Amino acid sequence: MAPPLSRRLLLRAAALASAAPALPLTAAGRARAAAPEAPPAWTVRPFRLEDVTLGRGVFADKRRLMLDHARGYDVDRLLQVFRANAGLPTLGAVAPGGWEGLDGEANGNLRGHYTGHFLTMLAQAYRGTGEQVFAEKIRTMVGALTEVREALRHDPAVLSVAGRFSTAVENVRGSHRYVDLPAAVLGGAAAITLAAWVRPAHDGAWARVLDFGDGTTRYLYLAARGANGAPRFAVTASGAGGEQGLEGTAALPLDRWSHLAVTIGGGTGTLYVDGTAVARNEAMTLTPAALGTLTHHWLGRSGYSADPVFAGAFGGFDVWSRVLTAAEVAHLRERRPADTPAGRGDLASYAFDETSGGTFADASGRGLTATLRRTWGGPSHPGFLAAYPETQFIDLESRTSSDYTKVWAPYYTAHKILRGLLDAHLALGDDRALDLASGMCDWMHSRLSRLPAATLQRMWGIFSSGEFGGIVEAIVDLHDLTGRAEHLALARLFDLDRLIDACAADTDVLDGLHANQHIPIFTGLVRLYDATGEERCLTAAKNFWGMVVPHRMYGIGGTSTGEFWRARGVIAGTIGATTAETCCAYNLLKLSRTLFFHEQDPAYMDYYERALYNQVLGSKQDRPDAERPLVTYFIGLTPGHVRDYTPKQGTTCCEGTGLESATKYQDSVYFAQADGSALYVNLYSPSTLTWAEKGVTVTQTTDYPREQGSTLAFGGVRARFALRLRVPAWATAGFRVTVNGRAVPGTPKPGTYFTVSRTWRAGDTVRVSLPFRLRVEKALDDPSLQTLFLGPVNLVARDPATRLLEFGLYRNAGLSGDLLPTLAPVPGRPLHHTLDGIELAPFLEGTEDPTHVYFRRTEPAVVLGGTDSGVANPVKEDGTTLLDEIWAGAPFGGKGALVARVRATVDAWAAAGLLGRAEAEQVVRTARAASYAP
Structure with a gap:
């Protein structure tokens, strides 16, 4: 190590x-x-x-x-x-x-x-x-x-916003913040009124305005939206199945202040929205006193962990140890509690007008200071x-x-x-x-x-x-x-x-x-x-x-x-x-x-x-x-x-x-040998390299892959190093290099780097030629499923058909083995061709055309140099066809070499019983009579 x-x-x-x-x-x-x-x-x-x-x-x-x-x-x-x-x-x-x-x-x-x-x-x-x-x-x-990060390092602090009458505290959606009230907030009351100003910012169901409870067995809550999308109040001593509830009739508007109030006493519960009673339950026998001591008293957080945290603002919260009259509740909608007949809540009264810190003062006289908290505590x-x-x-x-x-x-x-x-x-x-x-x-x-x-x-x-x-x-x-x-x-x-x-x-x-x-x-x-x-x-x-x-x-x-x-x-x-x-x-x-x-x-x-x-x-x-x-x-x-x-x-x-x-396309065009002795040209891409350590610039001019080559021009001071030019594995059609117009000796091998070592001077020019050939790549598990490449570029068929297209490619193959003569170029559109009336285009073009990357290769007849022999193209058990084996011998130095390959192949297939003798001779005659592209 x-x-x-x-x-x-x-x-x-x-x-x-x-x-x-x-x-x-x-x-x-x-x-x-x-x-x-x-x-x-x-x-x-x-x-x-x-x-x-x-x-x-x-x-x-x-x-x-x-x-x-x-x-x-x-x-x-x-x-x-x-x-x-x-x-x-x-x-x-x-x-x-x-x-x-x-x-x-x-x-x-x-x-x-x-x-x-x-x-x-x-x-x-x-x-x-x-x-x-x-x-x-x-x-x-x-x-x-x-x-x-600084805010996350510390306990949460008040986010103060404009309230209904003065200021309010906002818990933005995603903050997972709530207000934690002291345990004595309900005071064991047998009758109670709860009232709050809220401004919801999200319509998530079951987000709590308040939740006072002991787990999910004994609790009372007021949700901004229940199952029907309207406010819901419930109290229970026996879990969800034992809830005694009050259902609102309409959803609270988002991003607007609403006043909510709940009264319980004498076996009756009433839910008010903006001073108007919207629900009444005369069989509500449970009260805070009946629930006994509870473990949590929260504004904005639910005792059910899957429920969302309330997102929005609180403009005030009061608790009275009696049932307010309908008139008293109505007054609360118009003014602060202290300015109404009800007065401040005698059990708890929070105005939420703090503009800093993380606590809220209680104006009831009981000193029940509330604390702003995160549901997840804080970072470790x-x-x-x-x-x-x-x-x-x-x-x-x-x-x-x-x-x-x-x-x-x-x-x-x-x-x-x-x-x-x-x-x-x-x-x-x-x-x-x-x-x-x-x-x-x-x-x-x-x-x-x-x-x-x-x-x-x-x-x-x-x-x-x-x-x-x-x-x-x-x-x-x-x-x-x-x-x-x-x-x-x-x-x-x-x-x-x-x-x-x-x-x-x-x-x-x-x-x-x-x-x-x-x-x-x-x-x-x-x-x-x-x-x-x-x-x-x-x-x-x-x-x-x-x-x-x-x-x-x-x-x-x-x-x-x-x-x-x-x-x-x-x-x-x-x-x-x-x-x-x-x-x-x-x-x-x-x-x-x-x-x-x-x-x-x-x-x-x-x-x-x-x-x-x-x-x-x-x-x-x-x-x-x-x-x-x-x-x-x-x-x-x-x-x-x-x-x-x-x-x-x-x-x-x-x-x-x-x-x-899309913002680092140039990151691998050039690499340098760690000791500065060589420069690798990995990609043929229009670009200028500033090699500060050598005092050299290299400007590569090309329209590759629309151009089948590139020119590199040197600037700066004299410097000796090896220029290593990547010879792509597909470059089988003759990779050539000239320096200042003179051919560099050597035979570049596909899938290697071709090295030119010299002292480079300002004005030196290197020309790299990379002739493209059309070739296929076969799926490893199905040789008849193929995809087309022209040099480095994958060509896709643009066609709305949702079945595999079938193409044959040998019909006009050149003596070099290049399949490109079978395609028809589209004038004025480099890399675009047609085959059997279907457009073939570079995959790199980001269009919304329906495309076929893979196609089914079908060569049903032996066609050579555009001439149909009339002989069906036989197939071996492994999927290899007669034409596959003929063209596997490419490139051919001339027509005679191709004909010789045809003769040797058909003779072997005929001897193996895969091709009739007459059919074999017909294939040879067709090969001799046909004309071929280079």
Whole structure:
């Protein structure tokens, strides 16, 4: 195990901690925003986002749409749930909804996650563009979150608002606050009147105006809305079945003051709304005296834990030890109790006109001071920061099964917030963000370090509830900044040993696992390896990657069906409407990138290009929207699927990662050898690299993938290093490189890096040619189910049919083996073609056209060079056809070589009894007579 902190790390952390928060991203500002040094274990390192500028092209176009969204979006909407949870004013903001609010799926139990993603997006946008609008939004959010944490550190304080007559106290929805009254408030009275001014802010059923009781057996309550939506009062000494009740007749209006009163005495109960009796029960025999001593006396909270907390304002609460007359109740609607014939309540009287503190004075003369409290007490550590109570984290520790309406991945949400704060700090050097991030990890350590190992293993193994995203990666990144041993210790507390041990042993146990819950675990493991040197971590991550790519990967680079993995090698058997969750592609890209830092296996970057140029680009719709990011959740691969760019109201996990993806397209275009001896060009993307350490700039000009090549121009000082150009695995049509117009000798091999070593000078130009071929990729479990690629680009059929389309592709195949001559190009529309009258278009285009990613390959007749031989195309038991075997010999040096291949193949098939001799000769005659494209 490597030591947790070196002197170098300590000095680096101290330097970062001293960075000023308000520098613009000038040259000085960019220096202050520098990320920590690459870990010693990395043999290559990435460049900062600010070191690579995107040029015009598909990436810049997609990014512009997201940047426009980021510029205009009101971040107070994201902060609303955080401020509400802390009992702070929400500034009239409306939460986004969906998963980022109280009314979305599972009661908004994931709220706060999207705010973290948004912070990361803003940080990336700022680093990539230098625009101050993004910096200002970051500062606003970090400042607000600092205030939120401070409020959560202390007992709740009054939120004073305008009341019916003077001031009132508001408990905003989501604050989980209530008023706790002393036990003597009812005074054992045999007759009683209860009266309150309320202004409800939400229509949740069973939210209590008051609840005085002893558990769920003996109690009395007044709910703002009962089962029929109107106010309800009930009293019981024998649970819900024994309730004696008063039912209102109409719902209380939201955001308006209403006066409620209940009288009980002489066997009669009456419910008043705004001074008018709306319900009367002459068989109400129970009184406070009959209930005896009760354990709680609450305003705004229910004795039933499933009931919502009252959201809204209290403008006054009084209790009298007698039954007020109807006239007296009517007067209470017009004036303060002290100014009416009833006078103040003799048992309790609260005006709620306090403007600070957390207690409320009693004006009855009995001195029954009330206290403002949170239903969940308070955070277990002052570093706690969340948009919901700590109860989800507490519940998870004893939970044995998933129920996301109760606990929905609290540590996943914590990860998003933590990551966003770290990115905010790295972008601006804002110490407040680093302090918030460090405090969150201190709080997590205070909770998790006290739990037995078996409890942690159980927690992390629970689907959904135990999901923790990329938290280990973020914690190790924080440890790089702080050097604190507790932070590295915290990262180790998230080990899911049964999965990690299996993957370390190269045992595939992924069948049935939730994909996105587990992919980021392995990126975290790689970072843990960086910090500890523990080989098990890196080995498990490498083996895991190989279990997914290609064995559970769809052509576009995505994985999972209905969020889960199925058996290894099953592709056709898992295609459905909810395949390829976009978060999975995002996390597999991160894992591929991180693994490449340790081992420069070109397969990692081949995957990176596949998923980035297809699923990730295609997951972003090509139109502006101020309200939503327009990013897919699932990408269904069923025939005729139409992509949904606004799933679940627009704030899902995938829209969160989509915010990030669209603002970091340049993060893996270039890498540098750790010792500065080489520059890797991983992606052919229009961009300019500023390599400060070398004093060199590299400007890549291309319209790739619409252009089949790229030009790299060098500027700056002379520098010697190796230029390593990725040769994609699909580049079988002849990858060529020239330097200053002269061909570079050597034969680039697909699936490698081609190296050009020299001293580079300003004005040097490198031209890379990457001719595309049309090729198919077959589903691992059904070779006849195929998907089309032109170079790196997946081509999809745009057709409304909901059955699998059937295509044949050999009819005009070229001598090179290229299937493209079978397609007809669409003039003026690069990468667009037609086949049998159906449009084929790049998956990366974010449209709402019905698409077919996969099709059924059918070659019923032997057709060569556009000539039909009249011979049926025979098939072997394994699904291989005669044409498959003929074209497996491509490329052919000329027509003669193709004819020779045809002769050898038909002879073998005829000898095996798979093809008649006459039919074999007819196929050969057709091959000789036909003409072929190159």
